[in-house]
Amino acid sequence: MILTIDVGNTRIKSAVFENNTLIEASVFSNENFQTEIENILNGNKKINILVIASVGKLEKQAFESFSNRVKVYFISRESAFPFQNNYATPSTLGIDRMVLAAGAVLQFPKQNRLIIDVGTCVTYDFVDENNIYQGGAISPGIRLRYEAMHNYTAKLPLLSIEEPENIIGNSTNESLHSGVINGLTFEIEGYINSLMSKNENFIIILTGGDANFLAKRLKNTIFANSNFLLESLNNLYQYQIKND
Numbered sequence: 001m002i003l004t005i006d007v008g009n010t011r012i013k014s015a016v017f018e019n020n021t022l023i024e025a026s027v028f029s030n031e032n033f034q035t036e037i038e039n040i041l042n043g044n045k046k047i048n049i050l051v052i053a054s055v056g057k058l059e060k061q062a063f064e065s066f067s068n069r070v071k072v073y074f075i076s077r078e079s080a081f082p083f084q085n086n087y088a089t090p091s092t093l094g095i096d097r098m099v100l101a102a103g104a105v106l107q108f109p110k111q112n113r114l115i116i117d118v119g120t121c122v123t124y125d126f127v128d129e130n131n132i133y134q135g136g137a138i139s140p141g142i143r144l145r146y147e148a149m150h151n152y153t154a155k156l157p158l159l160s161i162e163e164p165e166n167i168i169g170n171s172t173n174e175s176l177h178s179g180v181i182n183g184l185t186f187e188i189e190g191y192i193n194s195l196m197s198k199n200e201n202f203i204i205i206l207t208g209g210d211a212n213f214l215a216k217r218l219k220n221t222i223f224a225n226s227n228f229l230l231e232s233l234n235n236l237y238q239y240q241i242k243n244d
């Protein structure tokens with residue numbers, strides 16, 4: 001059994017896999033990650049491998065304490081990936097974006113793929129049908145948009161995510177909800193439409209903490225899966241042990 005762990009900038013997500021079937025997923029904070037992982041290992045004695053990707057504050061050493069009970073496999077840029085990387089600065093490309101791109105190639109062969117991860121930041125990643133990773137875009141995530149407007153103004157309140165009633169907000173709160181949620185919806189639709197007008201044979205994968213909230217708002221046909229990064233870690237691990 002494999003435990004995959006995704007260390008993002010807001011939270012840690014994990015999933016237990018048995019023969020490629022996800023049997024248990026959890027979310028926890030950076031502070032209590034060791035206890036949380038221990039509890040998962042104690043509850044699933046057959047887990048023998050941890051597969052980890054981190055863009056957050058935790059590095060490889062943070063997981064070393066588990067290496068006496070399981071194999072600790074930390075994904076790094078130096079390992080084998082199932083795509084050609086055309087990013088001009090590959091050494092600064094987020095490892096989460098590389099895992100998403102790899103997962104898209106392995107799960108959806110011979111197609112143009114756009115992966116949208118709505119997490120702390122929104123990341124857009126494009127891997128074409130020839131398995132060339134082209135790059136994408138980075139923009140603020142939903143929470144970040146609400147917090148930035150509150151933190152960098154004198155008068156704007158800090159709100160929690162809420163479905164806007166209308167495009168035209170008729171109060172401060174409704175204007176903020178419309179700006180954040182409708183704004184991001186239009187942004188995502190703009191990216192999708194722009195890429196789809198130039199490429200055929202396209203699949204769009206939506207993932208991240210706010211994927212389910214946004215999926216129902218998007219008009220385009222998308223594949224929404226909030227566990228896509230965790231599943232991609234499992235698929236990439238299988239690929240790397242065969243190809244490294």
Ligand SMILES: Nc1ncnc2c1ncn2[C@@H]1O[C@H](COP(=O)(O)OP(=O)(O)O)[C@@H](O)[C@H]1O
Nearest residue numbers: 008009010011118119120141142143208209210
């Ligand atoms: N309980 C929660 N705590 C924090 N963020 C949450 C929670 N539930 C949903 N979210 C949303 O999920 C986003 C973070 O998504 P996530 O994929 O976990 O980020 P990351 O991978 O960057 O850590 C936040 O912007 C927020 O809008």
Ligand SMILES: CC(C)(COP(=O)(O)O)[C@@H](O)C(=O)NCCC(=O)O
Nearest residue numbers: 008009055092093094119120121138
């Ligand atoms: C863009 C990110 C901050 C996204 O992180 P996340 O929202 O998943 O926590 C991360 O992929 C990162 O640190 N990237 C490095 C810059 C780049 O990808 O070019």
Ligand SMILES: [K+]
Nearest residue numbers: 117119121123
């Ligand atoms: K992201």
